[in-house]
Amino acid sequence: MQQWGVELWDQFEPILALNRKDTACLESVYGKFMKERGEIEKEYSKKLKVLVSSYLPKESKKEKDKKDDETTQNRSFRLILQETIYQANQHEHLADIFAKEIYNSLVKKCEDYTKAAKECSKEKKKYDAEKAKSDQHLERVKVKYQRSFFDWEQAQMDYNKADASNDVSRNQIQKLAKTSDSRKNYCEQMKGDYAHELMKANETQKQYYYQYLPTVFDNLQALTVTRGNFVKETFMRGIQAEKQVVPIVVKCLEEMERCVNEIDPSQDTQLVIQRYKTGNMPPGDIQFEELMPGDTGDKYKTINKKSKSGAPQEHLYPRKRELEKKISVKEEEINKGQREIVGLRKVLETYHQNPSFGDKKAEIKIAGELEAATLKVQNMESELHTLKTDLISIENKLDAMRNRSNADTPKSGRRSASLSDRGSVGYGTISNSSNSSEQDTDSLGGKRGAAPVGSRWDDDIHSDGGSSNSDGSSFPPPPENFGVARALYDFMGEEESNISMRSGEEFHVTELDVDGWTKVLRMDMAQEGYVPTSFLEFLH
Template sequence: MNWGTELWDQYDNLAAHTHKGIEFLDKYGNFVKERCAIELEYANKLRRLAKSYQPKRKEEDDYQYSPCKAFRQLLQELNDFAGQREVVAENLQSNVVRELHLLAKELREERKQHLNEGAKQMAVLNTAIGALERARRAYERAARDSERALEAFQKADADFNLSRAEVEKQKINMKSRSQACEEAKQEYMDQLRKTNDAQRQHYEQRLPHVFKQLQDLDEKRIKNIKNFMLSSVDVERKVFPIIMKCFDGMDQAANSINEREDTQLVIERYKSGFLPPEDFRFEAATGADATDSAPTHQTHNHLTAARGTVSGNRIKKRGGLLSIFSSNKSLSSVIGGMALSCVLIHT
């Protein structure tokens, strides 16, 4: 599980992989940052909601009933719950978002250094390979020149028309080219050894060291993402007991509602103290127009006496002969006067 040995020829892919890994770290950081914003917005909206439903001064009298009292307590618990969501957002911001941003910056700088080192080692190897290629081409040229010089000497030596001086000249040229070929060959062999040494060091030591650093960097990134996720959960877990207390308070508020006590409270608040009216009594009709008239009953209007109730309609008086008399006279005095008038007429 070592990048340096298992992925010795995947320099470009490892460079791309580590780049994508840091981009994912940034992506996770943006996720937590947006979540913080949502938590704060949620908390602020809950606070505004709780505040908007707080009882007004004119509603204070109604908040003596148990549902209203429970609702007021629920609003307080909701406000405390919103405060815990704010704590979650603040702790995520300080413990995760800020640290994650610093880590991403650090990993980018480290990755850049490792890739620069890898590029440097690649340049060293490429330089050695280039030198080897030049030495090989020089040796090939020298070998061809030596071979042509040998052929020219052999041809001159076989030509009896040439002077000994011309033959000696070709011989000297052959030896010179042969010597140059041997030198080029030796230089090529020396450079081959150096290049092979450089290549072995590159793929067995130098590049594996760079890849191991990139591997450590990537594992560090992965491990920290794990820690950041666990830290996010821990932030939630720390406020959970307080949030549970808020829920317990809401339960307590709901369980405090008592319909029987509220019923008794309504009675105590609106009871007038008056007795219900008595039954109407039957009264015998007298006189020719008795069917069209009836005495006026003086009754207490209990509906108007009760506080907070609708006023009752007044009982209208019936019209007829008796309505011509003043209402402050009793019925007995009216009847007595009518009887006296009849006696005087007959006499």
């Protein structure tokens, strides 16, 4: 590589000015670029976070509880927003590197290189002063030599002129000869001094042009190379920082892609079912309500309203989901309490094994805390047992409903009218009473659940000693193949077709489940009506 000290020995000032200009670029150009680049990255990161925050509002406690029922579409979008936040964090990291670390290093190096250039300029001035001093000394010696030579030459001319003249005395001539010799000797001395100083000046000049000045130029060249390498490393540092961020950003994009691929509309439809399913059954067929002569308009309105009313809805699925959440929370609390009990027991054992470890009051305090924690866990376990019992009961009801949903839908008119209407003339369903008058005549004895007055059932009941109402009307015996059921819970019958029951009370089953309702007859055969099937336990 060519050296500046050899090739540019006479161009110090332009080279120094160029060096100062390039050094100033570290801060004014490169530093400014890095700082502005960092500000752009920071602004981009900030805007990304603002964008995400506008689409990801703060969640309430109720919304957090619903995350288990979150659709794949909503979950994917939420995760994409999270990955966007991670991307924003990477750009914020780049902003710190560009605007702070790299910019500050450029400013510091600019100061260092400026200082080094000043040192080179200072050395150049020092060497220039030494050379100027040597040149000045040589010039003074040279002037003395010239003056002595001219004086000797004049004295020699005076001597020669006097020696050639006859008017000058011999003594005068000898005196001029001595003066000439004296000045000649002084001139020779000055000549020697001049020669000596000239050698020294040449040596100094040689050192200046071949040693000192090249050193200064080489230092400037090395400073320029060092500065260039630093600029190179600085740019490479920014590039490497971006390259390190790129895999993370790519990973975020891959995670976003995975989230998008996990969107499952079919699964979301099932989540909608789980979220809004109540477990209630659709209402059964509308009963045929027969009007009798003398019924008023109010009676018609009551019948019409009762015909439109469905079975009571229990909303079992929401209750089941709520119980499962409560059980999960309670189990976590119990596990936490059990860990606390284990820790207190270890501390108490430590006190028992090492009585000198603590005082008696501390031991009594720990024992009290252990007893309180144990009692608390026992209470929570009792509450957990109650919750699980309620959950099992609801699951049994849901199982019964699922079993019923697998059965065929009963024909219209399965649910019969009240017991007092069973023996009335013309009793029947919409399907068998909306026909011609001939069909109405057949309904007196040919339809299920209708028995004409004075039929064989009445004869059988009276002949067998069966029970009867206070007004003398008798009930048909319950079918034996339907068995007996016991009430699991209390039930208040609000509709005319329902009957009330208390937990533990037993009934004859006169009609199996239809739309979640079973028809039963009291054991004393005093009242018959519908009760919820899920409230019954079938004995035999």
